[in-house]
Amino acid sequence: MNKSILTKFSALLGMALVLFTGCKEEEYTLGALSSPENLIITTEVVGQNDANPYGDGSGLVKISATADNAMTYRIGYTDVSDLNASPTLEAMPKGSVNKKFSKLGNVTYRITVVAYGAGGASTVATKDITVKSVFNPDPTIVANLTGGSSKTWKVDASVAGHMGVGPYSSTSISPEWWSSAVNEKVACCNCFYTASFTFTQVNPTTFTINSSTPDGALTKTGTLSGIPGIPASGEEGCYPYAGGTGAFSFIEASAGLPADATTSTSILLADNSTFIGYGATKKEYEILEITADYMYLRVQGTETGNAWYLKLIPVQ
Template sequence: MKTNIKFIFGIFFALLLTVSSCTQENYSLGDLSAPSNIIVNTQVVGQDATHPNGDGSGKVKISITGDNALSYKIDYDASTPVDLVYLPNGTVTNKYTTLGVKTYRITVVAYGKGGSSTNVTKDVTVRSDFTVNPAIVTALTNDASKTWVVDKSVPGHLGVGPWNVSSIRPEWWASGINEKVASANCFYTASFTFAKVAGTGTYSLQVATPDGAFTKTGSLTTLPGIPATGDEGCYNYGGGTSAFSFIPSSSGAPALPSMADNSPSTQTSILLSGVTTFIGYGAVQKEYEILVITSTYMYVRVQGTETGNAWYLKLKPAL
């Protein structure tokens, strides 16, 4: 036993000498100063003395510079939910689509070494003009009033895919016929009445939800009265009425002359006012891009509550 103890002690002492004789290395993270002198330059397209807020296209060229900045993220409108977009080189042209003249607050986050960051904001005022194709108005409202429902009789009446312009289809998942009848039948019984208000040139949407609203919960919806937590499904909601407008779609998706499902977009969106209305799915975003519309069929998509997602919906006129 004594021999073993001495042997173990000898090994320990040798290791201690070895460790103590090692040269100590010193490491340094270097200068981690946050980016500074961040400048956000904005150029409203078409801006001149006659058109101080631009040519009506809504386009703004944005460039960002700064000291010690390695990359940037940008949020184009502080009045909407935060959506930071990565800008590796700090330049972009953004299209604002709210009609009329509006001031937007741009927020930029500049990132430096070691994850350091600096935030800056800048306001820009821009005008957006848009004249909707009369055929879209007629198909949606019958030039008076028209009610639509989700078409459960066709596959893909609900789908999920990426929110981009390179793949405008529900490539991640598409519903089967009657997919939600057993689990969320409110998805099919809700109705959406689009009206053209005579004499004013304005539009309204009335949502009726006899069996509740099909939505998510908490921060994943804007509908009032929805629980803070819970699964996607039907929730008690009395419906609502709001104004809506037609705007140029903000996705930048191209248009094709075909009116089939493979047509990327009409380049027109329905923008709902307020937080009490929705189309099909009670999303946070209120811009529903019209991909295809005829007198008997409407195919739209809305940016999902999860970043990068798009929800696709097929509707038909109510009987």
């Protein structure tokens, strides 16, 4: 073989060996997938002292969680009096959160925290706390809603935007994703317009709502509904619903909307037997605007992160 050719061949072979050995696969390990340990929940009820063992009535609680080997945390809350309740877990950035509990009176809540370690291994801890919540609504709001005794409302199909969808946030009070046209739901779901909602002031501190749905309730199905008797699956539409009467209270709006953009007051329904306008999983309806002849509400929608907007007028 020609010497120059042999030399070139040897050089190429050497380069190939270098490349081959340089491409050797790296070995990686995930390490031990151990669950976080020593998960501790710490709470501070705002205004708590010997004279006010459950706080100052604001319902505010500062919550933090720590655990060995934890990377992230999630948190949820339930009223311990509701034996069927299960917590909806939310992100807990940096292991701390400020929570406002709005149910009036001295209410005991169960805080559930899940700490996640490497590979998703988790540890769960719970803590029960009793929190006092007090709220005195503007008498004008009460008078406009109840007429001083009892008043019935319905969705106003005659105006555009009587139903809308937007992000549920503290910075937006606009149905920026979708807004209804006049009589938008007549063809598919006329029950939306024939349903009525009667608000009654029983005494200065006790209120009830009656949801009447002669043609059914407009809602989604399954766990997205929030009212009883709705099928486990199916499209959004009108579904038979027996109607019901339940208690409600006024609370400070919990979404943190700007004071100049809202009355900062919400209607809180006591249970799933009633709803306003659209069957939703959440029962806090923020009053964005109310007069004797008009009411504009927002409720956290059927899907997390959505807000439903509703415009109602009194039934003549």
